[in-house]
Amino acid sequence: MASCEEMLMGIFDTRNRIVRQLKEQQQLFDQALHSSLLLRGIQPPAWLSGARATTVTGDRCHP
Numbered sequence: 680m681a682s683c684e685e686m687l688m689g690i691f692d693t694r695n696r697i698v699r700q701l702k703e704q705q706q707l708f709d710q711a712l713h714s715s716l717l718l719r720g721i722q723p724p725a726w727l728s729g730a731r732a733t734t735v736t737g738d739r740c741h742p
Contacts, residue, residue: 709727716723 713723713727716727
């Protein structure tokens with residue numbers, strides 16, 4: 680029975696690791712897209728910023 684429990688724990692650990700990696704990749708992509716839009720002079724939509732509001736003053740971005 681212990682080996683079955685270990686196998687299930689391994690499956691759930693792997694699933695959780697994959698979910699964390701996907702969330703991190705999504706955040707990195709959102710940040711990259713947000714930055715690219717700002718560099719091109721395009722105001723990113725509010726939904727792209729999420730909880731992180733960014734204001735642009737001069738040549739600086741302030742989260």
